[in-house]
Amino acid sequence: MRRALRYVVLVLALAVLAGAAYRTLRGGAVTIEEWTPMGRPPRIRPDYTSTVVPPNIAPLNFCVDEDGDRYCVKVRSSSGDPIEVVGTTGQIVIPPGRWRKLLDANRGEELHFDVYVQAPDGRWSRFDTITNSIAAEEIDRYMVYRRINVMYDEYVRMGIHQYDLENAEDILVLDNRSFDGGCMNCHTFWNNSTEKMLLHVRSGQKDYGMGMLLVQDGVVEKVDARTEFSPRPAAFSSWHPSGRVVAFSTNKVRQFFHHARTEIRDGTDLDSDMGIYLLDSKTVASTAAICRPDRLETWPAWSADGAHLYFCSSPVPWSDRDTVPPEHYEQVRYDLVRIGYDVNTGTWGEAETVLSSEDTGLSITLPRASPDGRFLVFCMSEYSTFPTFQPSSDLYLMDLAGREYRRMECNSDRAESWHSWSSNSRWLAFSSKRGDGLFIRAYFSYVDENGTAHKPFVLPQSDPVFYDSFIKLYQMPEMVRELVPVRGEEIAGVIRSAPWTRSGPPVTAPTPRAASEPVPPSAEGPEAWTPHVQ
Amino acid sequence: MRTSAGPDASSALPEHPRRTPALPVRSALFLVLFFFYVWLRVDPGLVYYAHMITADFPFFSRNAAFLADLLAYPGGVVEYVSAGLSQLYYYSWIGALIATAVAGLLSLTAWLLVRAVTGRPPRFLHFVPPVLVLVCCGRYAHLLTGCMAVLSATAAACLYVWLPVGVPSLRFAVFLVLSCVLYYVAGGAYLLYAVVCALFELFRWRRRVLGALCILAGAAVPYVIGRHVLLVRIADAYGRLLPFRGGRRWQTEVLIACLYLFYPVALLLTMVWRTLAARKRQARDSAQGRVAAGPSRGAAEGTRRWLLETVLVLAAAGAVGYLSFDGGPKALLAIERCSQRRMWPELLAHARRLPQRLYDPFVAWDVNRALYHTGRLRDEMFSYPQDGLSLRPPDPVAAPLDLSQTACMEYSDVLFDLGRVNESERAAYMALEYLGERPAILQRLALLSVARGEAEAARILLGALSQDLILAGWARRYLARLGKDPSLSADEEIGRLRSVMVTEDKVGTPPFEDLLLDLLRSNRHNRMAFEYLMAHYLLSRDLEGVARNIGRLDDFGHRDIPKHYEEAIVLHMAGTDSEVDLRGRSIRWETLSRFTEFCKMRDRHSGDRRRAWDALAKDYGDTYFFYYTFGSSGGTE
Incomplete structure (x- = not known):
C-alpha cells in the first residue's frame, strides 16, 4: 500500500515538474534579443488601442489576431515593473495584481503594449507599440x-x-x-x-x-x-x-x-x-x-x-x-x-x-x-x-x-x-x-x-x-x-x-384626458409589453 | 469499539456478498439485449431531434457561462453532465449505450442496497430500475437527468451503507459529508439518499437515533445549503430534479416518480417479506423441533433453474418493453428528424405511413415543405391531409403563447426557405428565448446573419455554436470560410437567400398572402413564394386568387398547368361562368372529365354530406375538387 502511494506521489511530482518545464520552455519568461519590426500595429480584439482607461480598471485582456507560434506582450508605463505575458496562443491574460500596481503607479501616464509574435522558423516580429492612457480619475467600481x-x-x-x-x-x-x-x-x-x-x-x-x-x-x-x-x-x-x-x-x-x-x-x-x-x-x-x-x-x-x-x-x-x-x-x-x-x-x-x-x-x-x-x-x-x-x-x-x-x-x-x-x-x-x-x-x-x-x-x-x-x-x-x-x-x-x-392619491392631478381617450384602469394587463430598451 | 445502541464495527458492516457468478451473467445478458433493443428498436437518436419541439430535451454548451449558470443551483452538476451526455444521443448507438449504462448502474445500486439492507442479494428486484428506464426509452421520454439524479443518490447511499465504520457518530459524520456533496451534485434527489440511509439504519441495525438523525438532516441540508448558501428559493432548494417539477407531461413525471419511489419501497417490502419469511420458518422449525435440511440440489438442477429464471426475467422485461413501446412519438420524431436534416423524400414516406390520428399541424407543415422541395406540391398536395391551417405555422407574434413557443422554429424554417429573412430571424430568436441556445437555432441565426450582410454578428453566433458538442466542427469550418470571405458570395444557400430576400422595407406583421406577394415583387422567380401563394389560395378556397396569379406560371417555364391549379381553375370557371386567361395553356380533357364525374357523384348525395364524403373520398380524396367541397382532403391511407 505504502509502495503504491509512493509511486502515486512520484508520478504526480514528475507531472508537476514536466508541466513547469513545459511552461518555462513554451510559455514562461522569454528573452527576445532580435526581432523584425512589422511597421504596423498588431491586430487585437477587443480593440484596446488609443483609449483612456481608469487607474482602477481590471486587466484589459485581449487576443492577438496574428499568426504565430508564440506570443509575447510587454505591458509597461513610465514607472514600475513592466509585465510580460508569454503564451503559445494569442490570448493574453494579464496578471491582475501586477496590472493593478502598474496602473496605480502611473496615473495620468501612458500605458504601452509591446506585442511580439514568433514565427514557426523561430524569428520574432515586433509590431508597433499600442499606446493607451491611464486617467488620473477612477471609475465607479x-x-x-x-x-x-x-x-x-x-x-x-x-x-x-x-x-x-x-x-x-x-x-x-x-x-x-x-x-x-x-x-x-x-x-x-x-x-x-x-x-x-x-x-x-x-x-x-x-x-x-x-x-x-x-x-x-x-x-x-x-x-x-x-x-x-x-x-x-x-x-x-x-x-x-x-x-x-x-x-x-x-x-x-x-x-x-x-x-x-x-x-x-x-x-x-x-x-x-x-x-x-x-x-x-x-x-x-x-x-x-x-x-x-x-x-x-x-x-x-x-x-x-x-x-x-x-x-x-x-x-x-x-x-x-x-x-x-x-x-x-x-x-x-x-x-x-x-x-x-x-x-x-x-x-x-x-x-x-x-x-x-x-x-x-x-x-x-x-x-x-x-x-x-x-x-x-x-x-x-x-x-x-x-x-x-x-x-x-x-x-x-x-x-x-x-x-x-x-x-x-x-x-x-x-x-x-x-x-x-x-x-x-x-x-x-x-x-x-x-x-x-x-x-x-x-x-x-x-x-x-x-x-x-x-x-x-x-x-x-x-x-x-x-x-x-x-x-x-x-x-x-x-x-x-x-x-x-x-x-x-x-x-x-x-x-x-x-x-x-x-401610493396615495395624486397631490396634483394631471390634466384630465380628453373624453375620447379614456384609459381604463386595466388598460395595461400583465401581458402588456413593457419597455425593454436595449 | 462497542456502542450501546448498535452492533460493533465489524458486525455493523453488511455481509459482503458471496460470489454468485450466475447473477452477473444474467445481468450482463439482460443489458446486452437492452442495448440492442434500445438501439435498433427505439432508435434513441430520434430523441435528439425532439430538442426543437420540446424544452424537455436539455441543451448544452461548453461555454463557462453555461456551466456557471447551472452550478449556481443544487443539482446543477447532474444537469450539466446529463445535458452533455444528451447531446451524444445524436449518434443513436451512443444514446443506446448511455441508456444501457445508466440502466445497468441503477440495477447495480439496487442490488447493492437490497443486499446491504436485507442481508441477502435480490434475485429479480434489481431488474426493476432498468425496466423502468426501458419504458422511458420506449415512450421517448428523455429522462436522463432524472435517472442520473437517482443514480447519484443511490450511489451515494451505497457508499454509505457499505461503509466499513460502525461507530454511529462517525457514520453520521460521513453521512453529513456525503449529504453536502450529494445535495450540491443532485439537488432534490438528495432526499432519496437520506431516506434510504435512514431505512438502512432503522431496519437493518435498529439504530433509531441515527435513523432519525438521517431523516432530520435530510430535511435540514437543503434548507441550509440551498436556502442560505446557494440562495435559492425553498421550492428549488427541496424540489430541484424531483418529479413533477419539470413541467413535463404527467405520464413522464409518473415514470420518474416510480424510479424515485422504487428504492425505498423495494427496501421496505423486502424487509417486511424477509421478516415474515423468517418468522414463518422459525415457527415451522420450532414445530418440527429441528432444522430440516432441504434436499441438496444438483448442479444440473441449479443450471436449469437459473436458465428458467433468466428466461423469465428476459421475457418479462421484453413483454414490458413491447407493451409500453409507443410507436406514435417514434413516427413523429422520425418526421422531425427528416425535416431538420432536409431529407424530403424520406419525410414524405414516413408521413404516408403515419396514422391519421397522429397527423398534427407540425406534420402537415413539414409535409408541405417536403412536397415543395420534391416538386410535388402543385400536383400531390391533396394526397396528404390538408386543412386551412396546414400550409405553415402561425406567426409566433400573433399566435397563442403555447403554440408560439412550440411552433416558432417551424415558422422560422418556412420563412427561411421562402426568403423572408427578417421574419425568419425574428422567429428564430423567439425560439432561442423559449428553448435556449440550441445548436440548430444558432446555426439558423448564423446563416441568416450572413445572408443579411451581418458577418460580425454571424461570427459571434458561430462562436457560440462552436461550444456545442455536435455542430462545433461545422461552426469552426464556417468561421474559417467567413474569415476568408465575409460575404460568402460563393455560398449557394446564401446566394439563394440573397436573391429572394425582400428589398422594400415595411413594418408590422402582415398577412401571409402579403408576405408572399412582397417576395414575388422582389423576385418574380421565387418559386417557393409562388407555390406557397397558390397553395395558400387553394387552402383558403380563394379561386379568384388562383386565377389571378395563374399567369405567373410563365415565370417558371411551365407549359402545362399543374394538377391542383387546373382543378381550381375548372372550379372557378364553373362557379363564375367566366374564362381565365391561361396564357396559351389549356385545361386537360382528363381534368374536365374528372370534374364532371365528381359533380355527378356529389350531386347524387347532395343532401347527405357524410355519405357524399364516403362516396367521393376513395376516388377523389386527393383532388382539389374534394378539398374545395369538404374543406379538407380525404387522401390519406
Whole structure:
C-alpha cells in the first residue's frame, strides 16, 4: 500500500515538474534579443488601442489576431515593473495584481503594449507599440446591468447583474426564474449609490403584480405607483439628488418589426406621461406640463442640483393609440424639455424647451446630467423614443452653461444608447452595437473637463475571447460605487410574498384626458409589453 | 469499539456478498439485449431531434457561462453532465449505450442496497430500475437527468451503507459529508439518499437515533445549503430534479416518480417479506423441533433453474418493453428528424405511413415543405391531409403563447426557405428565448446573419455554436470560410437567400398572402413564394386568387398547368361562368372529365354530406375538387 502511494506521489511530482518545464520552455519568461519590426500595429480584439482607461480598471485582456507560434506582450508605463505575458496562443491574460500596481503607479501616464509574435522558423516580429492612457480619475467600481437575449416580444430568461470593474467579476443580483419568469427593468440608483435604488418588476407565469421595488438601506419594499389618473406602472425613472423624490414615466410601449431593414426591431410609445413619487409621503404627484394628453412625455432625468427635471416630449403624430405600428411612427421626434421643481415646497415651475427636434431634425431621448452639473448627454436619432433600435442613434453632449451641443467623439456608425455617468463625472458608460450591429456591449469613455469623450473601450473580461461567443446583451449599464446590498432570494422573496405598497392619491392631478381617450384602469394587463430598451 | 445502541464495527458492516457468478451473467445478458433493443428498436437518436419541439430535451454548451449558470443551483452538476451526455444521443448507438449504462448502474445500486439492507442479494428486484428506464426509452421520454439524479443518490447511499465504520457518530459524520456533496451534485434527489440511509439504519441495525438523525438532516441540508448558501428559493432548494417539477407531461413525471419511489419501497417490502419469511420458518422449525435440511440440489438442477429464471426475467422485461413501446412519438420524431436534416423524400414516406390520428399541424407543415422541395406540391398536395391551417405555422407574434413557443422554429424554417429573412430571424430568436441556445437555432441565426450582410454578428453566433458538442466542427469550418470571405458570395444557400430576400422595407406583421406577394415583387422567380401563394389560395378556397396569379406560371417555364391549379381553375370557371386567361395553356380533357364525374357523384348525395364524403373520398380524396367541397382532403391511407 505504502509502495503504491509512493509511486502515486512520484508520478504526480514528475507531472508537476514536466508541466513547469513545459511552461518555462513554451510559455514562461522569454528573452527576445532580435526581432523584425512589422511597421504596423498588431491586430487585437477587443480593440484596446488609443483609449483612456481608469487607474482602477481590471486587466484589459485581449487576443492577438496574428499568426504565430508564440506570443509575447510587454505591458509597461513610465514607472514600475513592466509585465510580460508569454503564451503559445494569442490570448493574453494579464496578471491582475501586477496590472493593478502598474496602473496605480502611473496615473495620468501612458500605458504601452509591446506585442511580439514568433514565427514557426523561430524569428520574432515586433509590431508597433499600442499606446493607451491611464486617467488620473477612477471609475465607479461596479456596473449594474440587465443581461438578456436579443428579444422579440417575448422573454423567458433575464437577470440583473452587477459587474466588478476592478476585478472583472460578474455577480448575479436577481434572476427572473426566482419569481417565475417575471420581467425586470430600469434599475435606477440614487447618486451612483446603492443605498437607494429602484427596480421595476412585472409578474411572469404567476401573478405577483407589477410595480417598483424600492430598496433603501438594504430593505426591499414593493411600491405600486399606479393611480386613477395614471393607470400604467412606472417605467423609466430618475432619483432626485435629495433622495426624497423619484420622477418616473408611464409608457404604453409596443414593439414592431421591419421587413427589410438591417435592424429588424423597432418600438414606440403609443402613449406616455410622467409623474413623481414622493418617498416621505408615499404619494404620487404630477403637473399638467409633464402629462399633456396631446404630447408624449418620457425619459425623466433630474439636473445635478435637483432644481430641474429634464425630459423628452413629442407631439402625438397618431390619433389611434392602440394600432401597432401607429401611423406616421417615423415622424415621432422628441424635444428636450425641462421644468423647475422645488423639492422642499413641492412646487413646479414653467416648462421650457431646451432643444427642439425641429432645430436638430432628430429625435432627442435619454437625457442624463453629469453629477457635477456641467454637461447633459442625450441620444439623437432619426425618429423614435427608443434609440437602441435606431442605427442612426448617437450620443450628444450639451454644455449646460451655454447650451451648446455637439456629437460626441465616442460614437460609431451603429446605435449608441443607454448611458450613465460615474459619480465623478469623468466616465461615461453606454450601450453600443458597434461591434456587430446586434449584440449590445457596455463601453466606457473618458470625458475630460472640456467635455471631450475619448475613444471608448469595451467592458474588460477575464477571458480574452469572451465576446467571441457571448450572445446575450449588456443592457442599461449603470455605474455605482458599492455592491447592491440585497440580492437573490432577498429580493425574490419580497416579490413573491410581500404586499404592494399602494401610493396615495395624486397631490396634483394631471390634466384630465380628453373624453375620447379614456384609459381604463386595466388598460395595461400583465401581458402588456413593457419597455425593454436595449 | 462497542456502542450501546448498535452492533460493533465489524458486525455493523453488511455481509459482503458471496460470489454468485450466475447473477452477473444474467445481468450482463439482460443489458446486452437492452442495448440492442434500445438501439435498433427505439432508435434513441430520434430523441435528439425532439430538442426543437420540446424544452424537455436539455441543451448544452461548453461555454463557462453555461456551466456557471447551472452550478449556481443544487443539482446543477447532474444537469450539466446529463445535458452533455444528451447531446451524444445524436449518434443513436451512443444514446443506446448511455441508456444501457445508466440502466445497468441503477440495477447495480439496487442490488447493492437490497443486499446491504436485507442481508441477502435480490434475485429479480434489481431488474426493476432498468425496466423502468426501458419504458422511458420506449415512450421517448428523455429522462436522463432524472435517472442520473437517482443514480447519484443511490450511489451515494451505497457508499454509505457499505461503509466499513460502525461507530454511529462517525457514520453520521460521513453521512453529513456525503449529504453536502450529494445535495450540491443532485439537488432534490438528495432526499432519496437520506431516506434510504435512514431505512438502512432503522431496519437493518435498529439504530433509531441515527435513523432519525438521517431523516432530520435530510430535511435540514437543503434548507441550509440551498436556502442560505446557494440562495435559492425553498421550492428549488427541496424540489430541484424531483418529479413533477419539470413541467413535463404527467405520464413522464409518473415514470420518474416510480424510479424515485422504487428504492425505498423495494427496501421496505423486502424487509417486511424477509421478516415474515423468517418468522414463518422459525415457527415451522420450532414445530418440527429441528432444522430440516432441504434436499441438496444438483448442479444440473441449479443450471436449469437459473436458465428458467433468466428466461423469465428476459421475457418479462421484453413483454414490458413491447407493451409500453409507443410507436406514435417514434413516427413523429422520425418526421422531425427528416425535416431538420432536409431529407424530403424520406419525410414524405414516413408521413404516408403515419396514422391519421397522429397527423398534427407540425406534420402537415413539414409535409408541405417536403412536397415543395420534391416538386410535388402543385400536383400531390391533396394526397396528404390538408386543412386551412396546414400550409405553415402561425406567426409566433400573433399566435397563442403555447403554440408560439412550440411552433416558432417551424415558422422560422418556412420563412427561411421562402426568403423572408427578417421574419425568419425574428422567429428564430423567439425560439432561442423559449428553448435556449440550441445548436440548430444558432446555426439558423448564423446563416441568416450572413445572408443579411451581418458577418460580425454571424461570427459571434458561430462562436457560440462552436461550444456545442455536435455542430462545433461545422461552426469552426464556417468561421474559417467567413474569415476568408465575409460575404460568402460563393455560398449557394446564401446566394439563394440573397436573391429572394425582400428589398422594400415595411413594418408590422402582415398577412401571409402579403408576405408572399412582397417576395414575388422582389423576385418574380421565387418559386417557393409562388407555390406557397397558390397553395395558400387553394387552402383558403380563394379561386379568384388562383386565377389571378395563374399567369405567373410563365415565370417558371411551365407549359402545362399543374394538377391542383387546373382543378381550381375548372372550379372557378364553373362557379363564375367566366374564362381565365391561361396564357396559351389549356385545361386537360382528363381534368374536365374528372370534374364532371365528381359533380355527378356529389350531386347524387347532395343532401347527405357524410355519405357524399364516403362516396367521393376513395376516388377523389386527393383532388382539389374534394378539398374545395369538404374543406379538407380525404387522401390519406
